[in-house]
Amino acid sequence: xxxxxxxxxxxxxxxxxxxxxxxxxxxxxxxxxxxxxxxxxxxxxxxxxxxxxxxxxxxxxxxxxxxxxxxxxxxxxxxxxxxxxxxxxxxxxxxxxxxxxxxxxxxxxxxxxxxxxxxxxxxxxxxxxxxxxxxxxxxxxxxxxxxxxxxxxxxxxxxxxxxxxxxxxxxxxxxxxxxxxxxxxxxxxxxxxxxxxxxxxxxxxxxxxxxxxxxxxxxxxxxxxxxxxxxxxxxxxxxxxxxxxxxxxxxxxxxxxxxxxxxxxxxxxxxxxxxxxxxxxxxxxxxxxxxxxxxxxxxxxxxxxxxxxxxxxxxxxxxxxxxxxxxxxxxx
Amino acid sequence: xxxxxxxxxxxxxxxxxxxxxxxxxxxxxxxxxxxxxxxxxxxxxxxxxxxxxxxxxxxxxxxxxxxxxxxxxxxxxxxxxxxxxxxxxxxxxxxxxxxxxxxxxxxxxxxxxxxxxxxxxxxxxxxxxxxxxxxxxxxxxxxxxxxxxxxxxxxxxxxxxxxxxxxxxxxxxxxxxxxxxxxxxxxxxxxxxxxxxxxxxxxxxxxxxxxxxxxxxxxxxxxxxxxxxxxxxxxxxxxxxxxxxxxxxxxxxxxxxxxxxxxxxxxxxxxxxxxxxxxxxxxxxxxxxxxxxxxxxxxxxxxxxxxxxxxxxxxxxxxxxxxxxxxxxxxxxxxxxxxxxxxxxx
Numbered sequence: 259x260x261x262x263x264x265x266x267x268x269x270x271x272x273x274x275x276x277x278x279x280x281x282x283x284x285x286x287x288x289x290x291x292x293x294x295x296x297x298x299x300x301x302x303x304x305x306x307x308x309x310x311x312x313x314x315x316x317x318x319x320x321x322x323x324x325x326x327x328x329x330x331x332x333x334x335x336x337x338x339x340x341x342x343x344x345x346x347x348x349x350x351x352x353x354x355x356x357x358x359x360x361x362x363x364x365x366x367x368x369x370x371x372x373x374x375x376x377x378x379x380x381x382x383x384x385x386x387x388x389x390x391x392x393x394x395x396x397x398x399x400x401x402x403x404x405x406x407x408x409x410x411x412x413x414x415x416x417x418x419x420x421x422x423x424x425x426x427x428x429x430x431x432x433x434x435x436x437x438x439x440x441x442x443x444x445x446x447x448x449x450x451x452x453x454x455x456x457x458x459x460x461x462x463x464x465x466x467x468x469x470x471x472x473x474x475x476x477x478x479x480x481x482x483x484x485x486x487x488x489x490x491x492x493x494x495x496x497x498x499x500x501x502x503x504x505x506x507x508x509x510x511x512x513x514x515x516x517x518x519x520x521x522x523x524x525x526x527x528x529x530x531x532x533x534x535x536x537x538x539x540x541x542x543x544x545x546x547x548x549x550x551x552x553x554x555x556x557x558x559x560x561x562x563x564x565x566x567x568x569x570x571x572x573x574x575x576x577x578x579x580x581x582x583x584x585x586x587x588x589x590x
Numbered sequence: 591x592x593x594x595x596x597x598x599x600x601x602x603x604x605x606x607x608x609x610x611x612x613x614x615x616x617x618x619x620x621x622x623x624x625x626x627x628x629x630x631x632x633x634x635x636x637x638x639x640x641x642x643x644x645x646x647x648x649x650x651x652x653x654x655x656x657x658x659x660x661x662x663x664x665x666x667x668x669x670x671x672x673x674x675x676x677x678x679x680x681x682x683x684x685x686x687x688x689x690x691x692x693x694x695x696x697x698x699x700x701x702x703x704x705x706x707x708x709x710x711x712x713x714x715x716x717x718x719x720x721x722x723x724x725x726x727x728x729x730x731x732x733x734x735x736x737x738x739x740x741x742x743x744x745x746x747x748x749x750x751x752x753x754x755x756x757x758x759x760x761x762x763x764x765x766x767x768x769x770x771x772x773x774x775x776x777x778x779x780x781x782x783x784x785x786x787x788x789x790x791x792x793x794x795x796x797x798x799x800x801x802x803x804x805x806x807x808x809x810x811x812x813x814x815x816x817x818x819x820x821x822x823x824x825x826x827x828x829x830x831x832x833x834x835x836x837x838x839x840x841x842x843x844x845x846x847x848x849x850x851x852x853x854x855x856x857x858x859x860x861x862x863x864x865x866x867x868x869x870x871x872x873x874x875x876x877x878x879x880x881x882x883x884x885x886x887x888x889x890x891x892x893x894x895x896x897x898x899x900x901x902x903x904x905x906x907x908x909x910x911x912x913x914x915x916x917x918x919x920x921x922x923x924x925x926x927x928x929x930x931x932x933x934x935x936x
Contacts (some may be wrong), residue, residue, distance in 0.1 A: 299782035299783060299784060299785075300782055400870070414871045415645070416871050417871065444644035444645055444809065444872075445644070445809070445811070445850060445853040445854055446644065446849060446850065446853045446867075446868045447644075447871070448853065448855075449852075449853040449855075449865055449867055450867055450868075452855075453865075453867060471782065471783065472855065473783070473857040474812075474854065474855030474856050474857045475855045476857075477855065477856065477857045477858055477859040477861075478855045478856070478859070479855075480859075497859040498859050498860065501857065501858060501859050501860075511784065512783055512784065513857065515783055515784050515786075515787035516783065516787075516812065516857055517787070517790065517812045517813050517815065517816035517817075518812040518815065518816075518856060518857060519857065520816060522815055522816050522817075522835060522836075523794070523816070523817070525791050525794065526787040526790055526791055526816070527787065528784065528787045528788045528791060529784040529787075532752055532754055532782075532784070532785055533782065533784075
């Protein structure tokens, strides 16, 4: 049994413009000690998927209308709220994208880390402070004894993200959901933070769900990847397979449009148009209005092709092995 | 123009911008943030110069000081035979026709109360390139088609467009006056990968068509590698290295450049390579470190680095490095190799 099994998750938003299928039948697993990347462009539903797992979707307008979220065999989608609160921050932790707005400005960072520890572990305040200090030290905050009493505004963006990680990991969760944890940070700080998550994952043997739009980050940190487009899974594979053999036309287009895969100064490959808003998702395959391979059959729901080794693609006209090999050969 | 063909289009020398820090009841000035502290570089005709660096290195301030959107505190910017910081307001306004900017945030850089036709057309009327608003609108329609939007959009408002479309509108506005020089301040950073590729292609096409020079300010090194002819690496308000694109990416000299390049994640899961992890954060520009500003984080720093400000060393005819390691040496020093020799891990 996988640590987390998301099965046919549907999270819809009920608005004046109608029922918006932001996440519409998404399935994936995460094992212990594994890093799974959830990638896609803005509006593909990656953050909504993450927030649905802990039922953090604002309700109304959002609602989980279908599917199961099994964590260690228990369904989080239907679990009573008082039980769910024991999972949140304890067995599953989240790191949000913006460390600047995710910390409470009127409490010291020490108070905020200790809050989770006191809530979930039967320890006294003194011990909680000791654990908080240890965590701050572990994530590389300079002078933890002094920093623990600082307020968020006294810290830099990179330090705040480290505090968020210290907080998320203080209860040694089994699953860490990291929603664009390094997007707001500079590359040298990003390298530090990703290294830190990897190290802590190794010692704690936790599963990591890494949500990102950065295919470079995916290539360097993930074991497996789920590519989302317009609220549905387009393709899922191991990281190596996905980059070696992109099979969905969307995945192939994304990889081809990266500047680091093109010759400097040459025209970049582009995917026509843009990701449609949920009010305008096309019928059938949701990529059909931008896909260079689309035909009439694409107005019906695409079938799944299983390429073996966990590599699956939902498409009427997937790339053949030769076609995708030609793509990855181009940048060599 | 043949007489000045060897002169760079834009020549920046010793440019400075300090922001004062006020404190206390009487708002006394207690110090200053040295956002840009004496930078020099050239931009040739039809050349794209990329300016890279992390947050707070002063790259955006540098771009705005060059255009005098904010007043620099010192230094010169020679452009079309004039020193921009010396220009009288009227002359500066005329000069703006030749130097334009594309902003990072496509949401806040377009006036929400103006139609697209007004946004693109008004500068044309102001600079006398269109006799009236109607003529300007007609020209705006042409420009919209040039940037890949439909001509009929001139009557619409900014909120009706997506981020990528708005960035195209911003680009149409910038090229409307047929400028020589455009500052692109993180112009594609807010866009998704697939849209970013579209906008980069557009910028490259327009460059060829109008013979434009770009100052491309960005933190994204894969974009830099793709679009630029030359790269200026900034650290804490100063230039660390200035080199042609190819040299910078194949044989970077400055330890900071090497660290920056090694930190960029590449979209290739098989590539396992060594990374230089820099300790700590970028220091505050209000109180920069002594000597070389990078010495607090530099893996190869020695005692000279904290005492003495490094000079700009020319390691090749068009390649400058501001680092003590290149005092009397031109060959690159590989940071990872050096650390391994000393038995330290990068």
